[in-house]
Amino acid sequence: MAKEAGVSVATVSRVINKKGVCSKDTEQAVLSAVEKLGYKPNLFGKALRRSETKIIMVLLSSLANTFCSSVIRSIDRIAGMHGYYTMVCATEGIKEKEEYYINFATNGLFDGIIILNSSLSKAEMSSLSKTIPVVQCNEYIDTKDTPYVSIDNTKAAYDAVSLLISNGRRRIVFYTADNNLVSTKGRFDGYKSALDDNGIPFDEKLVIYGNYGYRNAVTGFSDFLDQGIEFDSIFAISDRMAAGAMSVLGERGIRVPEDVEIVGFDNTDISYTSTPKITTVAQPHHDLGENAFCQLENIISGRHTANVILSHRIVRRDSTK
Amino acid sequence: MAKEAGVSVATVSRVINKKGVCSKDTEQAVLSAVEKLGYKPNLFGKALRRSETKIIMVLLSSLANTFCSSVIRSIDRIAGMHGYYTMVCATEGIKEKEEYYINFATNGLFDGIIILNSSLSKAEMSSLSKTIPVVQCNEYIDTKDTPYVSIDNTKAAYDAVSLLISNGRRRIVFYTADNNLVSTKGRFDGYKSALDDNGIPFDEKLVIYGNYGYRNAVTGFSDFLDQGIEFDSIFAISDRMAAGAMSVLGERGIRVPEDVEIVGFDNTDISYTSTPKITTVAQPHHDLGENAFCQLENIISGRHTANVILSHRIVRRDSTK
DNA sequence: AAAATCAATGTAAACGTTTACATTTTATAA
DNA sequence: TTATAAAATGTAAACGTTTACATTGATTTT
Numbered sequence: 001m002a003k004e005a006g007v008s009v010a011t012v013s014r015v016i017n018k019k020g021v022c023s024k025d026t027e028q029a030v031l032s033a034v035e036k037l038g039y040k041p042n043l044f045g046k047a048l049r050r051s052e053t054k055i056i057m058v059l060l061s062s063l064a065n066t067f068c069s070s071v072i073r074s075i076d077r078i079a080g081m082h083g084y085y086t087m088v089c090a091t092e093g094i095k096e097k098e099e100y101y102i103n104f105a106t107n108g109l110f111d112g113i114i115i116l117n118s119s120l121s122k123a124e125m126s127s128l129s130k131t132i133p134v135v136q137c138n139e140y141i142d143t144k145d146t147p148y149v150s151i152d153n154t155k156a157a158y159d160a161v162s163l164l165i166s167n168g169r170r171r172i173v174f175y176t177a178d179n180n181l182v183s184t185k186g187r188f189d190g191y192k193s194a195l196d197d198n199g200i201p202f203d204e205k206l207v208i209y210g211n212y213g214y215r216n217a218v219t220g221f222s223d224f225l226d227q228g229i230e231f232d233s234i235f236a237i238s239d240r241m242a243a244g245a246m247s248v249l250g251e252r253g254i255r256v257p258e259d260v261e262i263v264g265f266d267n268t269d270i271s272y273t274s275t276p277k278i279t280t281v282a283q284p285h286h287d288l289g290e291n292a293f294c295q296l297e298n299i300i301s302g303r304h305t306a307n308v309i310l311s312h313r314i315v316r317r318d319s320t321k
Numbered sequence: 322m323a324k325e326a327g328v329s330v331a332t333v334s335r336v337i338n339k340k341g342v343c344s345k346d347t348e349q350a351v352l353s354a355v356e357k358l359g360y361k362p363n364l365f366g367k368a369l370r371r372s373e374t375k376i377i378m379v380l381l382s383s384l385a386n387t388f389c390s391s392v393i394r395s396i397d398r399i400a401g402m403h404g405y406y407t408m409v410c411a412t413e414g415i416k417e418k419e420e421y422y423i424n425f426a427t428n429g430l431f432d433g434i435i436i437l438n439s440s441l442s443k444a445e446m447s448s449l450s451k452t453i454p455v456v457q458c459n460e461y462i463d464t465k466d467t468p469y470v471s472i473d474n475t476k477a478a479y480d481a482v483s484l485l486i487s488n489g490r491r492r493i494v495f496y497t498a499d500n501n502l503v504s505t506k507g508r509f510d511g512y513k514s515a516l517d518d519n520g521i522p523f524d525e526k527l528v529i530y531g532n533y534g535y536r537n538a539v540t541g542f543s544d545f546l547d548q549g550i551e552f553d554s555i556f557a558i559s560d561r562m563a564a565g566a567m568s569v570l571g572e573r574g575i576r577v578p579e580d581v582e583i584v585g586f587d588n589t590d591i592s593y594t595s596t597p598k599i600t601t602v603a604q605p606h607h608d609l610g611e612n613a614f615c616q617l618e619n620i621i622s623g624r625h626t627a628n629v630i631l632s633h634r635i636v637r638r639d640s641t642k
Numbered sequence: 643a644a645a646a647t648c649a650a651t652g653t654a655a656a657c658g659t660t661t662a663c664a665t666t667t668t669a670t671a672a
Numbered sequence: 673t674t675a676t677a678a679a680a681t682g683t684a685a686a687c688g689t690t691t692a693c694a695t696t697g698a699t700t701t702t
Contacts, residue, residue: 008652013690023650043428045688048365048657063393063409069384073413085421088384088409092394100406107364214594243594250596273535273564275571275596329682334660343680366658369687646701665682
């Protein structure tokens with residue numbers, strides 16, 4: 001390449017990066033050589049020298065979740081505006097894959113990581129943050145080393161359950177998942193404290209567990225119905241679970257919202273493509289993504305960072321009155 | 322690192338890559354130094370030297386499509402088994418982003434590309450294939466240089482429409498999109514030839530255009546109904562369009578499948594989460610992904626490649642009799 | 643006309659690997 | 673013993689950049 005233009009590699013570099021001076025003539029010579037050869041600077045040479053790549057990784061468990069893909073899109077947009085590129089790595093819940101993707105990052109492939117969810121322990125998260133800039137988005141572990149951007153899950157659940165209560169419901173099923181995510185824990189807290197504030201006793205039998213999915217909810221909720229436990233409404237921690245439960249109710253001739261009211265979570269497609277449309281808790285995907293990137297850039301640039309809690313919103317649809 | 326173990330960099334490299342001989346003692350020394358320092362070989366040094374990264378890129382327009390994410394998962398699984406890692410780049414339909422992701426690839430970041438869909442022209446696709454191994458999966462352009470793995474869209478549509486016809490339907494709406502994708506074109510051909518083979522005249526008025534989405538279909542199909550054109554069934558090129566149309570029919574008191582039968586495409590979530598469940602054309606995601614990767618590996622290893630056409634399957638549900 | 647300044651460009655080191663080749667050490671054979 | 677072979681390890685070049693520094697040549701100042 002340098003030979004083609006008849007100049008030194010240094011000059012080529014200067015022209016391409018518009019750094020330092022050079023004459024119009026050489027600039028032209030280089031530029032046309034670039035054109036002629038279709039020359040593209042090698043990423044590795046550059047990265048090796050600069051020790052930065054301007055690429056950030058977004059790590060999550062599954063691409064299937066449309067809420068996540070929406071957050072990713074926001075991250076990507078703002079990152080692009082700041083000269084960064086985004087690459088998405090889905091672990092599919094496999095620890096090994098998570099490890100090797102993180103390895104890429106710690107080996108220099110990425111300038112930072114935004115973690116939507118991971119199986120990292122508190123200690124691992126903390127030590128990873130010492131190796132490379134990391135911010136958590138949406139789901140998080142509260143370590144002192146890794147900033148997070150999320151919503152107040154407790155308050156969100158509180159609001160959702162309060163809506164049901166204000167509609168006169170008192171036997172509210174909490175359809176949750178058996179895991180230790182902050183979101184799950186927070187939503188459980190919110191559920192309980194809404195009951196509490198309204199003088200409704202907490203009933204363990206109304207808490208059921210699924211895995212966020214639709215199909216699992218169809219069989220799971222069916223089993224619940226078979227137990228004959230009395231209830232008048234459902235608050236589910238995912239729209240898909242809400243939809244699955246609703247479909248079972250439909251099959252059994254139980255009307256929504258007349259007999260049972262339902263509130264889901266995430267405002268995903270299924271909440272408005274199902275019949276009736278499902279009332280749900282919407283998280284601000286756009287702001288989540290944007291703030292996460294900003295925090296990451298703060299770390300990269302050595303600026304001060306902070307945890308960010310964004311506000312949610314209840315989207316009322318036809319599954320509640 | 323080399324100093325820590327008290328050996329040369331060459332020895333370190335040999336130990337780590339288990340290449341060439343060395344004594345048990347030095348091996349131990351290196352290994353414990355690795356352990357102590359938490360040493361990770363730098364990806365760029367390695368890539369620069371080897372000119373390979375063992376990473377492949379999957380390029381697509383949007384992560385929102387669950388069919389695509391399912392194909393990606395298959396690619397990823399088989400790639401992992403062959404020592405390759407996968408990274409997903411979503412263009413969101415933005416030409417610039419497509420370009421810079423492709424740049425990463427041509428600059429050495431990736432050993433190959435699997436394109437699920439792109440806005441590349443035939444010429445661009447062809448010339449890209451001369452720079453880096455590329456295979457097209459699912460959606461494709463027929464260039465002589467870039468192998469593809471897909472289904473026979475014409476036959477799939479033919480089968481779907483034949484099902485409707487064999488159920489006695491003759492006024493079949495073709496709900497399609499206004500683009501030049503092979504899938505769209507093929508499905509149109511299949512639709513027409515099924516009509517033809519059954520002596521049903523093609524009626525231009527029964528062809529309507531949407532953008533694959535649910536919301537678009539709700540308004541679009543509503544407009545169609547307002548025109549008062551007589552029809553007794555719908556074949557849509559996406560499940561979401563089928564679901565959107567079905568929801569409009571529901572609102573207007575038109576029964577599915579009694580009054581109108583519907584067939585969708587892709588066997589995505591919405592086809593079984595909507596009520597009634599939608600009959601659809603299932604593509605073999607697993608095989609699509611697997612074959613795409615195998616073809617890519619063929620190119621990388623300089624072996625012979627071929628285009629692959631996999632078979633589809635009609636999944637009968639409640640939107641047809 | 644000599645000295646000083648400045649613009650344009652080249653030189654070479656550095657980034658962290660891999661690997662052909664050279665060298666050293668150790669074991670074996672004569 | 674010494675010569676030879678084999679094993680272990682080191683040396684140095686190469687990959688493609690960036691950049692501090694050096695060099696060249698032209699222009700300006702004295």
